[in-house]
Amino acid sequence: xxxxxxxxxxxxxxxxxxxxxxxxxxxxxxxxxxxxxxxxxxxxxxxxxxxxxxxxxxxxxxxxxxxxxxxxxxxxxxxxxxxxxxxxxxxxxxxxxxxxxxxxxxxxxxxxxxxxxxxxxxxxxxxxxxxxxxxxxxxxxxxxxxxxxxxxxxxxxxxxxxxxxxxxxxxxxxxxxxxxxxxxxxxxxxxxxxxxxxxxxxxxxxxxxxxxxxxxxxxxxxxxxxxxxxxxxxxxxxxxxxxxxxxxxxxxxxxxxxxxxxx
Amino acid sequence: xxxxxxxxxxxxxxxxxxxxxxxxxxxxxxxxxxxxxxxxxxxxxxxxxxxxxxxxxxxxxxxxxxxxxxxxxxxxxxxxxxxxxxxxxxxxxxxxxxxxxxxxxxxxxxxxxxxxxxxxxxxxxxxxxxxxxxxxxxxxxxxxxxxxxxxxxxxxxxxxxxxxxxxxxxxxxxxxxxxxxxxxxxxxxxxxxxxxxxxxxxxxxxxxxxxxxxxxxxxxxxxxxxxxxxxxxxxxxxxxxxxxxxxxxxxxxxxxxxxxxxx
Amino acid sequence: xxxxxxxxxxxxxxxxxxxxxxxxxxxxxxxxxxxxxxxxxxxxxxxxxxxxxxxxxxxxxxxxxxxxxxxxxxxxxxxxxxxxxxxxxxxxxxxxxxxxxxxxxxxxxxxxxxxxxxxxxxxxxxxxxxxxxxxxxxxxxxxxxxxxxxxxxxxxxxxxxxxxxxxxxxxxxxxxxxxxxxxxxxxxxxxxxxxxxxxxxxxxxxxxxxxxxxxxxxxxxxxxxxxxxxxxxxxxxxxxxxxxxxxxxxxxxxxxxxxxxxxxxxxxxxxxxxxxxxxxxxxxxxxxxxxxxxxxxxxxxxxxxxxxxxxxxxxxxxxxxxxxxxxxxxxxxxxxxxxxx
Numbered sequence: 001x002x003x004x005x006x007x008x009x010x011x012x013x014x015x016x017x018x019x020x021x022x023x024x025x026x027x028x029x030x031x032x033x034x035x036x037x038x039x040x041x042x043x044x045x046x047x048x049x050x051x052x053x054x055x056x057x058x059x060x061x062x063x064x065x066x067x068x069x070x071x072x073x074x075x076x077x078x079x080x081x082x083x084x085x086x087x088x089x090x091x092x093x094x095x096x097x098x099x100x101x102x103x104x105x106x107x108x109x110x111x112x113x114x115x116x117x118x119x120x121x122x123x124x125x126x127x128x129x130x131x132x133x134x135x136x137x138x139x140x141x142x143x144x145x146x147x148x149x150x151x152x153x154x155x156x157x158x159x160x161x162x163x164x165x166x167x168x169x170x171x172x173x174x175x176x177x178x179x180x181x182x183x184x185x186x187x188x189x190x191x192x193x194x195x196x197x198x199x200x201x202x203x204x205x206x207x208x209x210x211x212x213x214x215x216x217x218x219x220x221x222x223x224x225x226x227x228x229x230x231x232x233x234x235x236x237x238x239x240x241x242x243x244x245x246x247x248x249x250x251x252x253x254x255x256x257x258x259x260x261x262x263x
Numbered sequence: 264x265x266x267x268x269x270x271x272x273x274x275x276x277x278x279x280x281x282x283x284x285x286x287x288x289x290x291x292x293x294x295x296x297x298x299x300x301x302x303x304x305x306x307x308x309x310x311x312x313x314x315x316x317x318x319x320x321x322x323x324x325x326x327x328x329x330x331x332x333x334x335x336x337x338x339x340x341x342x343x344x345x346x347x348x349x350x351x352x353x354x355x356x357x358x359x360x361x362x363x364x365x366x367x368x369x370x371x372x373x374x375x376x377x378x379x380x381x382x383x384x385x386x387x388x389x390x391x392x393x394x395x396x397x398x399x400x401x402x403x404x405x406x407x408x409x410x411x412x413x414x415x416x417x418x419x420x421x422x423x424x425x426x427x428x429x430x431x432x433x434x435x436x437x438x439x440x441x442x443x444x445x446x447x448x449x450x451x452x453x454x455x456x457x458x459x460x461x462x463x464x465x466x467x468x469x470x471x472x473x474x475x476x477x478x479x480x481x482x483x484x485x486x487x488x489x490x491x492x493x494x495x496x497x498x499x500x501x502x503x504x505x506x507x508x509x510x511x512x513x514x515x516x517x518x519x520x521x522x523x524x525x526x
Numbered sequence: 527x528x529x530x531x532x533x534x535x536x537x538x539x540x541x542x543x544x545x546x547x548x549x550x551x552x553x554x555x556x557x558x559x560x561x562x563x564x565x566x567x568x569x570x571x572x573x574x575x576x577x578x579x580x581x582x583x584x585x586x587x588x589x590x591x592x593x594x595x596x597x598x599x600x601x602x603x604x605x606x607x608x609x610x611x612x613x614x615x616x617x618x619x620x621x622x623x624x625x626x627x628x629x630x631x632x633x634x635x636x637x638x639x640x641x642x643x644x645x646x647x648x649x650x651x652x653x654x655x656x657x658x659x660x661x662x663x664x665x666x667x668x669x670x671x672x673x674x675x676x677x678x679x680x681x682x683x684x685x686x687x688x689x690x691x692x693x694x695x696x697x698x699x700x701x702x703x704x705x706x707x708x709x710x711x712x713x714x715x716x717x718x719x720x721x722x723x724x725x726x727x728x729x730x731x732x733x734x735x736x737x738x739x740x741x742x743x744x745x746x747x748x749x750x751x752x753x754x755x756x757x758x759x760x761x762x763x764x765x766x767x768x769x770x771x772x773x774x775x776x777x778x779x780x781x782x783x784x785x786x787x788x789x790x791x792x793x794x795x796x797x798x799x800x801x802x803x804x805x806x807x808x809x810x811x812x813x814x815x816x817x818x819x820x821x822x823x824x825x826x827x828x829x830x831x832x833x834x835x836x837x838x839x840x841x842x843x844x845x846x847x848x849x850x851x852x853x854x855x856x857x858x859x860x861x862x863x864x865x866x867x
Contacts (some may be wrong), residue, residue: 008644
């Protein structure tokens with residue numbers, strides 16, 4: 001599937017959603033309120049304490065926004081298809097994705113693209129841009145390019161997490177609770193991971209590398225004089241696309257198994 | 264009549280047992296959240312204290328709040344929503360039992376299940392890991408139980424109220440997000456109201472959300488004296504009355520509309 | 527065009543418990559039963575044929591279509607469509623076949639019908655001129671012009687099915703697979719759909735393979751039919767052959783000039799109803815023997831009139847299935863007898 005076809009799917013999806021414009025707008029307002037509340041709580045907290053482990057309010061806002069923004073981008077493509085995959089298989093609706101001259105993976109993602117994350121993207125991007133102007137550091141062209149790449153890589157990594165769990169639908173009957181675990185785990189990176197013990201930091205860096213989404217890009221941007229920050233900052237750019245490719249392979253493996261083992 | 268309600272609660276309880284294999288995952292999720300909060304407070308407070316609150320107090324506070332949040336009934340919004348969408352609500356109206364009470368006892372079955380299979384194990388495990396203090400005064404325990412009942416009633420009425428409002432807006436999830444946002448900030452479940460600045464504390468005091476987290480935890484921890492507790496119980500009861508009247512009003516309107524539409 | 531040789535499809539049915547932990551337990555327990563959805567079936571379909579694929583629920587009809595379109599991989603046996611193995615060349619096959627699943631929509635629920643067609647034009651890379659030609663055919667023959675600008679959610683079931691079939695034929699497929707295309711439709715809508723499919727088959731030489739519960743679909747569209755039961759092919763032939771081969775008998779009612787009494791007894795005929803001068807006989811064989819029978823009777827007793835009743839084809843097949851259920855051995859024996867391959 002090429003980008004033009006994918007964007008045609010997106011056009012149709014937007015058109016469909018606009019049939020229920022009122023619900024869409026109320027939904028967007030609801031989401032923005034929800035995230036605003038999360039920002040507000042952290043802000044209130046830092047009114048008392050100034051910093052969490054040396055991270056100021058604006059730095060935390062940057063870290064937090066990077067997480068939400070990359071999640072919203074990744075989830076636009078993968079959340080709805082992956083969360084509904086188990087039901088799609090059980091209902092027998094998955095067959096339809098194997099009847100077109102398209103890769104079932106991209107066809108499935110395109111068909112269930114979710115435009116509803118636009119509200120997440122708007123609020124997190126606004127706070128991110130605001131925090132960039134406030135954070136105490138020198139922005140250079142290289143750092144801005146790095147930030148763009150980090151957002152892309154982080155989005156891939158968030159999507160990869162959802163795709164991996166979705167792929168398990170082909171093997172297990174229901175995976176809804178694994179998604180809940182995933183979201184609980186993601187709570188760990190809402191704050192700088194330096195507040196946790198070494199073991200947990202290692203886990204979040206190398207085993208379930210969620211810290212690559214926002215923590216390592218942030219510390220690289222805030223302080224690139226430390227060598228390990230540089231190295232991990234670069235790793236963070238690579239791990240997203242790589243993780244997504246691996247999750248894609250796993251998904252295709254699952255889809256093949258579906259074709260062989262039946263639905 | 265009592266027997267009928269008891270039967271409803273039992274039925275809801277046993278409906279939950281079908282999902283008991285997922286209980287472990289839920290406990291894991293809760294422990295994670297408590298762990299994250301404790302890590303943050305450890306980073307913030309270290310070995311010191313602020314406004315007389317030290318890390319031990321915050322551990323107890325976080326755990327109580329995590330436990331109370333599992334018992335809240337505001338998710339009743341989705342039960343009503345489904346029934347409105349499918350039209351099943353009509354069959355409930357024909358029963359000789361009050362519809363909101365039927366919902367309440369149904370939810371109570373869920374809550375009892377949550378307490379037995381999620382709250383108690385979570386507290387036990389958290390107690391092993393983090394340590395946890397128990398109240399010494401018997402009247403504290405009595406007051407705490409009363410505050411829990413108030414939390415149940417207010418959360419139920421809030422959820423039910425929103426469900427009735429959504430009868431006109433036809434989108435439940437956005438309204439639920441907004442209420443969840445208010446709960447996030449003003450229940451004090453993450454940031455206790457002690458740490459709110461004067462004007463934010465004023466707003467929180469004017470709203471019913473503090474009863475869904477902060478009030479039970481503060482009573483449990485002995486941070487309120489007898490007169491404060493009495494005042495809070497009175498205030499909570501008034502909120503229950505206000506919310507109940509509001510639901511009655513909306514309910515009669517909704518019924519009129521249903522009758523006019525002919526179901 | 528389609529070659530199927532000794533194809534089988536087995537499903538492993540695990541004694542599953544639900545939930546993630548239950549599923550993990552299932553991972554380690556290997557207890558399962560094998561379910562043969564399709565068992566050693568062979569047939570072939572030539573270009574331009576229209577074939578009905580008939581069988582009760584759970585006979586493996588959908589499974590067969592899924593194997594022919596590359597959705598599922600057969601457990602054993604050979605299948606080729608246009609000389610390609612479907613699951614290995616799924617995308618090429620997808621360009622050559624059109625599929626309609628009666629109970630699953632390809633249409634976009636909230637959008638005008640036109641949008642779904644535009645999307646398919648892009649998915650299949652259909653040339654503008656081909657697209658226009660086909661759309662003109664569908665607008666007229668399927669009467670899409672009546673509702674092409676309406677959102678799908680506002681269409682009747684019959685209109686929706688017309689749009690589904692148009693969509694499946696938009697890219698000029700050589701073969702059209704239809705899985706229960708008339709299910710749930712009213713009589714008029716069924717007629718419309720049948721005559722359109724017939725026309726596409728006869729005039730545009732699109733091969734058709736359709737599964738159905740409704741024998742009318744097959745009688746109207748398909749000169750040839752395949753009947754399956756419990757995963758096995760039990761009949762392959764024309765509708766007429768089925769009637770004469772499977773027909774448990776014909777009923778002949780004869781009106782005599784005068785009552786010949788009870789002693790009218792002839793070989794191969796049972797008296798099953800006696801109303802004096804009007805008697806009904808049941809004979810075993812086909813049409814020729816029925817005429818012979820009447821001739822023989824009329825030689826001995828003057829007759830006024832006679833009428834010939836065909837058993838309803840649905841009754842025949844229903845009876846046939848029942849006999850298979852009652853006694854599997856007899857079923858297999860019958861199957862040998864019935865094959866008209």
